[in-house]
Amino acid sequence: MTERIRGLLAPVVTPFDASLKPDPERLLRHCRWLLSQGSGLAVFGTNSEANSLSVDERIALLDYLVEGGIPTQQMMPGTGCCAITDSIRLTARAVNNGVAGCLMLPPFYYKGVTDEGLYRNFATIIDAVGNARLRIYLYHIPPVAQVGISFELIERLLKSYPGTVAGIKDSSGDWSNTQGLVSRFAGSGFDVFAGSESFLLPNLRAGGVGCISATANVNPAAIHRLLRHWQTPEADGLQAGLDTVRAIFQKRPMIAALKRAIAHWSGDETWSRVRPPLVELGTEQAAALISELDAVRFEMPGLHN
Amino acid sequence: MTERIRGLLAPVVTPFDASLKPDPERLLRHCRWLLSQGSGLAVFGTNSEANSLSVDERIALLDYLVEGGIPTQQMMPGTGCCAITDSIRLTARAVNNGVAGCLMLPPFYYKGVTDEGLYRNFATIIDAVGNARLRIYLYHIPPVAQVGISFELIERLLKSYPGTVAGIKDSSGDWSNTQGLVSRFAGSGFDVFAGSESFLLPNLRAGGVGCISATANVNPAAIHRLLRHWQTPEADGLQAGLDTVRAIFQKRPMIAALKRAIAHWSGDETWSRVRPPLVELGTEQAAALISELDAVRFEMPGLHN
Numbered sequence A, B: 001m002t003e004r005i006r007g008l009l010a011p012v013v014t015p016f017d018a019s020l021k022p023d024p025e026r027l028l029r030h031c032r033w034l035l036s037q038g039s040g041l042a043v044f045g046t047n048s049e050a051n052s053l054s055v056d057e058r059i060a061l062l063d064y065l066v067e068g069g070i071p072t073q074q075m076m077p078g079t080g081c082c083a084i085t086d087s088i089r090l091t092a093r094a095v096n097n098g099v100a101g102c103l104m105l106p107p108f109y110y111k112g113v114t115d116e117g118l119y120r121n122f123a124t125i126i127d128a129v130g131n132a133r134l135r136i137y138l139y140h141i142p143p144v145a146q147v148g149i150s151f152e153l154i155e156r157l158l159k160s161y162p163g164t165v166a167g168i169k170d171s172s173g174d175w176s177n178t179q180g181l182v183s184r185f186a187g188s189g190f191d192v193f194a195g196s197e198s199f200l201l202p203n204l205r206a207g208g209v210g211c212i213s214a215t216a217n218v219n220p221a222a223i224h225r226l227l228r229h230w231q232t233p234e235a236d237g238l239q240a241g242l243d244t245v246r247a248i249f250q251k252r253p254m255i256a257a258l259k260r261a262i263a264h265w266s267g268d269e270t271w272s273r274v275r276p277p278l279v280e281l282g283t284e285q286a287a288a289l290i291s292e293l294d295a296v297r298f299e300m301p302g303l304h305n
Helices: A024-036 A055-067 A082-095 A115-129 A151-160 A177-188 A198-208 A220-228 A235-250 A252-267 A283-295 B024-036 B053-065 B084-096 B116-130 B149-162 B175-188 B197-206 B220-229 B235-250 B254-266 B283-294
Strands: A007-010 A102-104 A136-138 A163-171 A190-192 A210-212 B007-009 B103-104 B136-140 B165-170 B190-194 B210-212
Touching: A007 A220, A024 A055, A024 B254, A055 A082, A082 A102, A082 A115, A115 A151, A136 B210, A151 A163, A151 A177, A151 B084, A151 B190, A151 B235, A177 A190, A177 A198, A190 A198, A190 B149, A198 A235, A210 B197, A220 A235, A220 B283, A235 A252, B007 B220, B024 B053, B053 B084, B084 B103, B084 B116, B116 B136, B116 B149, B149 B165, B149 B175, B165 B175, B175 B190, B175 B197, B190 B197, B197 B220, B197 B235, B220 B235, B235 B254, B235 B283
Parallel strands: A007 A210, A102 A136, A136 A163, A163 A190, A190 A210, B007 B210, B103 B136, B136 B165, B165 B190, B190 B210
Antiparallel strands: none
């Protein structure tokens, strides 16, 4: 059994060319920069616009990154789709590529589905993939997916697939839920990632293993610093610094704001594009974002060099 | 320009074999029965578990139906996906197959998206498909998709694509919304379908063109009777009869209940299967459904003969 993937992971934003096709070369370059800053790669997350990509597009990008030399033990691609056949195909491909884990949304079209139905979804995928190297991280993000992951569902999955169901990303935004996950499941080797660095310090102190955060796309080194120093006296100060930057991004449409910052600090306008139904920041919104970031001396050192 | 598709359409339920693969032959047989009962075919709707099918599975089923001789002027497949590349591919295939219209969900993963983003989604699809025969029916189903279709969005799309944006299915469950759509847009040749037969008579009286309803899978002839006689004195009585049957299905998980009834009246248990995250009715639930339907003398004459 290989070492578990832990610490900081970025849901890597996906660049698009002028015809809105994914740009694998720019994605590779951003992945390399993130790795150099101490962040692992949760490609195909919510902030990657993964659900705006076809399964074929996701597979082509994943293969390109692996062929480009991105270390697969640093990768936790999102592979949970609405259609179970898509989830199986994408998960199998990711495992065959050797990734450390798969971050799995529940099927999110139907609302009010039962835990029995969600259990069958994950169990069918695990059985169909049929690979002992598979590590699943459940993705709990009720504000977006609307369909959540209950404690009872986790308990049942852990009982049936103890080696395979390896952890969760909790993007509920509700610290008491994250805390409850850690206290109930961390003891059975279930790794709890906070859904943003806002809860990184409390999560580490409680017994969680890190965070998977949108803003890791732009502020990875500072978040990684807290990970290295969370047991030192400077930890609370580092957390406060992260919160300041996070707040600037969070009061705007997150994906468009992340891409705007990357476009600005790389000098590459391609990065500002998003796929519909998302919309890039307008000129005034963009100027306000950069000015607020400048005011806190935010930088992206060495970006895409 | 060919005649518009109107009246009654069923979001055709999708049969699955023992390994949960779609069963094209049984789907074809059900489509033929629906046509014989006066219903058109909104394959790949919510009640078809379309979002539990991969795009490849949907294309294979669509091609099978067309090759099997199903008249394409009776078809309005669902082609709206989260990923714009999927929507383009599926819509282009449907139009090339000659379908009467495409029923399009908005991209439904991201919540709180803007009308500008939704406009770009539909405009990009229409432009990319680039076929004058395309007729789009917007699919407004906020209880499930969470992302809805606003009046302002319709107005803007009608202005840019007057021949292409042809109507809407309103599954809001809110009659005042349906009424508002008819009074604001029906005059510009925009066809309003109620999302169920519960609003069929009021919709026809207001100036709408019919309904696209889950229960058309099981009760098509009776719904079609109301369509033929809505201007006669028996109309209110016919509507009341439809409401009685609808209520029996509606108090259960709809898709599982529809499939249970089809399995029962066809004597073919294959029909009871659903894909995760849905779950078939349990034994007691199934018995209660059939007994309530028997009590109102419900039948499915000639089903799959």
